[in-house]
Each structure stands twice: as C-alpha cells, then as structure tokens.
Amino acid sequence: AFPALQINEDFATQLVTVTDIADLTPEPVKARSYGDWMIWMVHRAWLNDPALVELNFNNMHMPESHIEERIAPKLMQAMKTNTHIEVLSLSNSNVQKPQAIELAEALRRNTTLRCLNLECNWLDSSSVRELALAIHANANCPIEHLRFSHQKQMGQFFGRPTEEAVGQMMQRN
Numbered sequence: 001a002f003p004a005l006q007i008n009e010d011f012a013t014q015l016v017t018v019t020d021i022a023d024l025t026p027e028p029v030k031a032r033s034y035g036d037w038m039i040w041m042v043h044r045a046w047l048n049d050p051a052l053v054e055l056n057f058n059n060m061h062m063p064e065s066h067i068e069e070r071i072a073p074k075l076m077q078a079m080k081t082n083t084h085i086e087v088l089s090l091s092n093s094n095v096q097k098p099q100a101i102e103l104a105e106a107l108r109r110n111t112t113l114r115c116l117n118l119e120c121n122w123l124d125s126s127s128v129r130e131l132a133l134a135i136h137a138n139a140n141c142p143i144e145h146l147r148f149s150h151q152k153q154m155g156q157f158f159g160r161p162t163e164e165a166v167g168q169m170m171q172r173n
Contacts, residue, residue, distance in 0.1 A: 005063055007035040012070060015039060021047045034060060039070050045078040045085060054087040058117070061094045076102035083112050091147070092120040100127035104134040107141065115145040123151045136169040 011028070016039075018024055024044065028036040038060065044052045055075075062072040076099050079085070095103075100123045107113070118131075128148050135141050 005035040005038075005061060005068075006033060007039060007068070008033065011036050012039050015043055016070060018043065018047070021049045024049075035068075038062065042071055042075045042078065045075060045082050048078075048082050048084060050084050053084055054089070055085055056087070056089040057093040058089050058091045059093065062090075064094070064096060065098060072096070072099045073102065075099075076106060079103060079106035079110055079113070082110070086112055087115040088113060089115075089117045090121065091117045095121035095123065097122065097124055097127045101130055104130040107131065107134040107143075108138050110138070111140045111142065114142050116143060117145070117147045119147045120150045120152065122153065123148060124153075132169040 011025075015025060021044070024047070025040070028040055030037040038057065041052075041055060041057075045055060062068075062075075065073045072095065079088070095118055100118070100121075104127070107116075128151070131146075131148070135143055135146070
C-alpha cells in the first residue's frame with residue numbers, strides 16, 4: 001500500500017513548466033512520494049513521451065479534480081493528443097464521472113489506446129455509456145480490451161441505454 005498522497009509543491013510547480021521531454025526531472029521514488037510520481041507520470045503523458053506506452057495507476061487513489069487538477073483532469077486531457085500510450089490501467093484509482101466524460105471526449109479521436117481498465121471506480125451508467133459511444137464513433141479506435149465492471153455505488157446492471165451502447169460498440173469495434 002501507498003502512504004497518503006503528498007505533493008511537493010515546489011517540485012510540481014517546476015515540473016509543469018517543462019515543455020520538452022528531454023528537460024524532464026528524474027523520476028521520483030514512487031514508494032516515498034507517490035503524489036509527486038503521479039504528477040510526473042501524467043506530465044509525461046501530457047508531453048507525449050514516446051517511451052510511455054503503459055500508464056498504470058491501479059490501486060493508487062487519484063485525488064478528486066477540485067483538490068488536485070494536475071493528476072486526473074490533466075491525464076484525461078493528455079489522452080486527447082497522446083499518440084504513444086497503448087495501455088491505460090486505472091482500476092480502483094478513484095476515477096470520477098467528470099473524468100470519464102473527459103476521457104470519452106479523448107476516445108473520440110485517440111488512435112493509439114488498445115487497453116483501458118476502469119474497473120472499481122465511481123462511474124455511473126451515463127459515463128460508461130459516453131465511453132462506449134465515443135469508442136463506437138471513432139472508426140480508427142484500436143481498443144481491444146475495455147474493462148469497467150464493479151463500479152462503486154452501482155448495482156450489477158448499468159441499464160438498457162448503456163448496455164445497448166456497449167453492444168453497438170462491440171459490433172463495430
């Protein structure tokens with residue numbers, strides 16, 4: 001398990017000014033300061049780092065967007081233009097409905113992501129539906145694996161509109 005999320009504001013402020021991947025600071029130690037590490041990883045995604053093909057935040061609590069904008073919201077924005085991340089694993093990482101909607105917008109144009117794991121988060125039926133509709137709308141979407149089961153505060157079913165959207169997505173993709 002990881003300690004409580006702590007962010008070194010001096011580190012984060014300096015990091016977000018970096019505009020070239022070659023100027024990026026060395027990777028922070030995840031076990032010691034996973035908040036700094038998460039901000040660093042998201043900034044790599046934002047900079048479209050060609051070496052970053054898999055981003056795994058499984059079981060790492062991302063703070064809500066009103067508390068920290070440099071992690072979940074920035075990651076979803078980065079996915080709109082990132083051309084290297086093929087695997088995005090966010091299982092049990094506190095993805096909220098607004099971030100799922102932002103990610104759906106990104107999936108309408110992303111042509112790189114092959115595997116997306118959003119299991120055990122806080123998505124509702126409408127956000128899952130938006131994700132499915134976005135993938136369906138993107139003729140160049142290469143997603144092979146999409147996982148969104150076991151959402152917190154959801155029953156076993158997402159409802160007919162969501163299930164229909166997922167079915168249509170599966171027929172096309």
